[in-house]
Amino acid sequence: MMIRPARFGLVAPVLLTALGLSFFTLPAKAAPREQLTIGITQYPSTFHPNIDSMLAKSYILGFTRRPFTVFDQDWKLICMLCTTLPTIENGHAKPEVAPNGKKGIAVTYTIRPDAVWGDGKPITTKDVMFTWRAGREGKSGIIPVEFYRSAYKVKAKDEKTFTIHFDKLAFDYNAINAFSLVPAHVDEVTFDADPVNYKNKTAFDTQTTNEALYFGPYVIAETERGAHVVLVRNPKWWGKPGPFKRIVIKVIPNTAALEANLLSGNIDMIAGELGFTVDQALRFEKRHGRKFNIHYKPGLIYEHIDVNLDNPLLKNRDIRHALIYAIDRDAVSKQLFSGKQPVADTVVNPLDWVHADDIPKYKYDPKKALDLLVKNGFTKLEKGVRTHAKTGEALRFDFMTTAGSKARELVQQVLQSQWKAVGIDVKIKNEQARVYFGETVRQRKYTGLAMYAWLSAPESVPRGQVHSAHIPTAANNWAGQNYPGFHNEEMDDLIEKIEVELDKTKRKAMWRRLQEIYATELPVIPLYFRAEAYIMPKWLTNIRPTGHQYTTGLWVEEWQVK
Amino acid sequence: MLAFIIQRVAQAALVLAVMSFVIFGLIGLMPGDPVDLLISADPQMTQEDIAKLREIYGLDKPIVLRYASWLAEVLQGDFGFSRLFARPVFDVLLPALGNTLTLLGISLSMALLIGLPLGIWAAVRPYSTRDYAVNLFAFAGISVPSFWLGLILIIIFAVVLGWLPAGGFGTPGVKVWGDTLIYLVLPAASLTLANVGGYTRYMRASMLETLRQDYIRTARAKGLSNRQVVLGHALRNALIPVTTIIALDFGSLFSGALITETIFAYPGMGKLTYDAVMGNDFNLALVALLLGTLVTLTGNILADLAYAWLDPRIGFGGHKQ
Numbered sequence: 001m002m003i004r005p006a007r008f009g010l011v012a013p014v015l016l017t018a019l020g021l022s023f024f025t026l027p028a029k030a031a032p033r034e035q036l037t038i039g040i041t042q043y044p045s046t047f048h049p050n051i052d053s054m055l056a057k058s059y060i061l062g063f064t065r066r067p068f069t070v071f072d073q074d075w076k077l078i079c080m081l082c083t084t085l086p087t088i089e090n091g092h093a094k095p096e097v098a099p100n101g102k103k104g105i106a107v108t109y110t111i112r113p114d115a116v117w118g119d120g121k122p123i124t125t126k127d128v129m130f131t132w133r134a135g136r137e138g139k140s141g142i143i144p145v146e147f148y149r150s151a152y153k154v155k156a157k158d159e160k161t162f163t164i165h166f167d168k169l170a171f172d173y174n175a176i177n178a179f180s181l182v183p184a185h186v187d188e189v190t191f192d193a194d195p196v197n198y199k200n201k202t203a204f205d206t207q208t209t210n211e212a213l214y215f216g217p218y219v220i221a222e223t224e225r226g227a228h229v230v231l232v233r234n235p236k237w238w239g240k241p242g243p244f245k246r247i248v249i250k251v252i253p254n255t256a257a258l259e260a261n262l263l264s265g266n267i268d269m270i271a272g273e274l275g276f277t278v279d280q281a282l283r284f285e286k287r288h289g290r291k292f293n294i295h296y297k298p299g300l301i302y303e304h305i306d307v308n309l310d311n312p313l314l315k316n317r318d319i320r321h322a323l324i325y326a327i328d329r330d331a332v333s334k335q336l337f338s339g340k341q342p343v344a345d346t347v348v349n350p351l352d353w354v355h356a357d358d359i360p361k362y363k364y365d366p367k368k369a370l371d372l373l374v375k376n377g378f379t380k381l382e383k384g385v386r387t388h389a390k391t392g393e394a395l396r397f398d399f400m401t402t403a404g405s406k407a408r409e410l411v412q413q414v415l416q417s418q419w420k421a422v423g424i425d426v427k428i429k430n431e432q433a434r435v436y437f438g439e440t441v442r443q444r445k446y447t448g449l450a451m452y453a454w455l456s457a458p459e460s461v462p463r464g465q466v467h468s469a470h471i472p473t474a475a476n477n478w479a480g481q482n483y484p485g486f487h488n489e490e491m492d493d494l495i496e497k498i499e500v501e502l503d504k505t506k507r508k509a510m511w512r513r514l515q516e517i518y519a520t521e522l523p524v525i526p527l528y529f530r531a532e533a534y535i536m537p538k539w540l541t542n543i544r545p546t547g548h549q550y551t552t553g554l555w556v557e558e559w560q561v562k
Numbered sequence: 563m564l565a566f567i568i569q570r571v572a573q574a575a576l577v578l579a580v581m582s583f584v585i586f587g588l589i590g591l592m593p594g595d596p597v598d599l600l601i602s603a604d605p606q607m608t609q610e611d612i613a614k615l616r617e618i619y620g621l622d623k624p625i626v627l628r629y630a631s632w633l634a635e636v637l638q639g640d641f642g643f644s645r646l647f648a649r650p651v652f653d654v655l656l657p658a659l660g661n662t663l664t665l666l667g668i669s670l671s672m673a674l675l676i677g678l679p680l681g682i683w684a685a686v687r688p689y690s691t692r693d694y695a696v697n698l699f700a701f702a703g704i705s706v707p708s709f710w711l712g713l714i715l716i717i718i719f720a721v722v723l724g725w726l727p728a729g730g731f732g733t734p735g736v737k738v739w740g741d742t743l744i745y746l747v748l749p750a751a752s753l754t755l756a757n758v759g760g761y762t763r764y765m766r767a768s769m770l771e772t773l774r775q776d777y778i779r780t781a782r783a784k785g786l787s788n789r790q791v792v793l794g795h796a797l798r799n800a801l802i803p804v805t806t807i808i809a810l811d812f813g814s815l816f817s818g819a820l821i822t823e824t825i826f827a828y829p830g831m832g833k834l835t836y837d838a839v840m841g842n843d844f845n846l847a848l849v850a851l852l853l854g855t856l857v858t859l860t861g862n863i864l865a866d867l868a869y870a871w872l873d874p875r876i877g878f879g880g881h882k883q
Contacts, residue, residue, distance in 0.1 A: 045646040200650075206649075226658070226731075227827060251827060254827075257713065257729055257824075260721050260728050260729075261716075263721045266728045434840050
């Protein structure tokens with residue numbers, strides 16, 4: 001998933017000027033412990049779990065629903081709605097031949113016997129069958145398309161047990177994190193009446209406060225579009241009850257206003273998933289850190305610079321190496337983010353079990369960068385820019401990112417000055433996110449360097465980003481996200497093999513090689529893994545940020561009030 | 563008068579029709595439609611899948627045909643669905659429009675109630691201490707960026723004093739007018755302060771100009787009091803240029819509330835329109851922008867009617883008789 005820039009307030013100076021005034025702040029109101037008010041920056045466009053992918057929706061639904069399987073805070077796959085995680089070893093998953101003649105697998109899940117919808121009706125395989133059927137209907141607009149394409153058959157054994165047949169035997173065969181149940185007794189009639197327009201008529205958007213749609217510790221009791229969502233305890237929840245009677249999620253799009261709301265007591269905490277960026281949180285911590293628990297969690301948001309390999313200069317691997325040697329990513333992380341955002345060596349996060357440490361790494365070494373440039377003929381220096389001794393070609397590239405993304409623009413300026421020091425001239429040319437992601441990056445119209453971020457899951461194979469079949473071209477309707485245009489046969493082969501290798505040891509070895517190629521070839525300049533900043537009241541404990549895309553609300557019943 | 567109103571409404575309808583095509587075309591030209599983004603994320607999507615998706619989103623036809631089918635549906639009262647919110651466009655727009663009109667109604671009224679008298683008060687004693695003080699206030703209002711002003715108000719009244727909520731649209735679970743009004747105080751004050759300076763300056767300049775007219779001198783020569791001269795004779799004429807400004811401002815206020823709405827987390831039209839454009843929600847963006855155009859046109863028609871009321875010499879044809 002491509003990450004759009006967070007909306008930055010340009011108002012830090014305002015808050016600083018108000019610092020003086022804050023000495024006269026009245027004592028903060030005692031927070032009512034029966035209610036928790038959380039501030040986030042985005043309101044979901046829909047509450048349907050399988051239509052549109054949006055972090056705000058995942059965050060809110062995290063309190064109200066439970067996935068079958070999910071990665072926990074330690075990045076281990078666990079069952080939430082199922083009783084046992086099916087594996088080949090425990091006999092619940094059985095390899096078979098798929099109708100396409102390839103290796104497939106049949107995976108059997110059993111729904112928890114005590115699992116019920118918010119209206120008390122049991123969650124059964126009827127819901128499973130309906131959800132799968134709606135997902136398979138191509139016109140319903142339900143995602144993820146890939147999951148429903150691969151899950152070609154589902155068979156219900158009884159009320160609680162069902163088997164999914166996949167047409168591919170992948171190492172993550174038992175992870176059905178994205179298979180989010182929809183209650184058949186609520187939405188099936190609507191779907192059957194008009195599958196094409198189901199997305200506009202689903203009860204999730206027409207009756208959002210219908211408790212029958214939810215099966216988590218909380219249900220949605222009130223919504224005010226663009227303003228707030230109120231959650232109340234689900235009396236039918238089968239697990240440990242949530243710690244608050246009510247959770248109010250307030251949407252405050254401007255981060256400076258979000259801060260002011262926190263200080264005024266209008267909200268109790270700011271969600272790490274959808275709140276401050278690290279630089280904003282660091283500034284906040286300096287001023288008000290004593291009053292709050294601030295937790296930084298580096299995760300799977302990978303900030304990087306795509307290198308357009310169609311550019312004749314950037315096609316040269318030495319030039320790409322020179323680019324990375326010339327920048328001090330450690331200093332950028334330390335100076336701009338107080339070291340909270342660890343420097344990335346590849347697309348694989350160090351917290352991921354497949355991360356390899358014994359691969360090429362690039363410490364800041366401007367001399368080495370210069371040597372590489374000179375070795376490749378860039379010996380002349382004209383007006384501070386290195387030019388090729390024979391062709392006269394200057395080392396000059398466009399450097400793009402999303403306009404208005406303050407942290408990225410800051411990083412961009414630092415990198416520009418470091419490249420300038422070795423004679424590489426990068427011209428900053430930023431665009432509004434809508435144009436940048438909608439056309440420039442997607443259609444590979446950037447000519448030099450493009451900075452943005454990817455969000456992935458634990459052990460997520462970077463097929464879309466580095467497999468050559470995923471290079472977007474006009475011929476394939478610009479499908480794919482291999483924006484650098486990287487083509488490496490060994491990499492392609494490794495991706496194909498990793499995806500279907502069930503042996504962990506063998507897979508880890510392949511992952512190591514993948515990271516080695518990535519770090520050697522450098523189709524992408526890794527920068528750092530973005531961290532999320534959780535601003536929590538002192539009285540609220542035991543919130544364990546995950547670092548991946550599954551939100552903290554999935555474990556709300558573990559939160560504790562002091 | 564009726565003929566005049568009918569003529570202006572017909573003109574407005576024509577402008578709206580032209581604008582609908584222009585806006586439809588411009589939105590259609592924006593890069594990255596919803597299906598493009600889905601294709602980008604799923605390279606295994608087949609041509610058949612893509613065709614299906616384009617059909618679902620109505621993107622499989624040339625823009626002119628898409629416009630024609632949209633227009634045909636609109637004429638039957640069907641404005642379509644919002645792609646982002648999966649709801650009929652007016653289900654999404656009407657609450658936001660109501661919120662924005664409430665906010666704008668309050669702030670515009672307040673700005674006029676404060677700005678016009680202040681402008682008159684300053685104009686009757688030009689270059690006096692009073693005039694300088696009013697000008698200082700007016701320039702401060704004009705110069706202060708609205709996002710900064712909004713934050714300062716939040717910091718003072720919500721963070722420091724704790725008198726008012728920092729933002730939002732009402733206390734969750736509480737559905738009474740008084741509660742909504744409390745949440746409106748800061749955004750309305752912010753918009754009022756941002757606009758009052760301009761109205762004060764316009765009113766002052768217009769009144770100064772009017773007070774120099776011969777008929778004012780005549781009125782004074784007749785022995786009328788200053789109050790009678792200013793309020794009875796000068797005010798109506800001085801209001802004519804100010805009315806034009808207010809009418810033009812109405813449309814820009816509509817879109818200008820975006821910043822205030824964002825700062826105060828107020829779910830209004832400005833933010834909704836911005837999200838619709840950014841989120842490639844064709845129907846919603848189109849209707850929202852058309853509503854903005856409609857509000858501006860309505861403001862202008864009302865201004866034309868006001869001219870005739872303010873100065874009977876101006877006929878409904880818009881010419882001085």
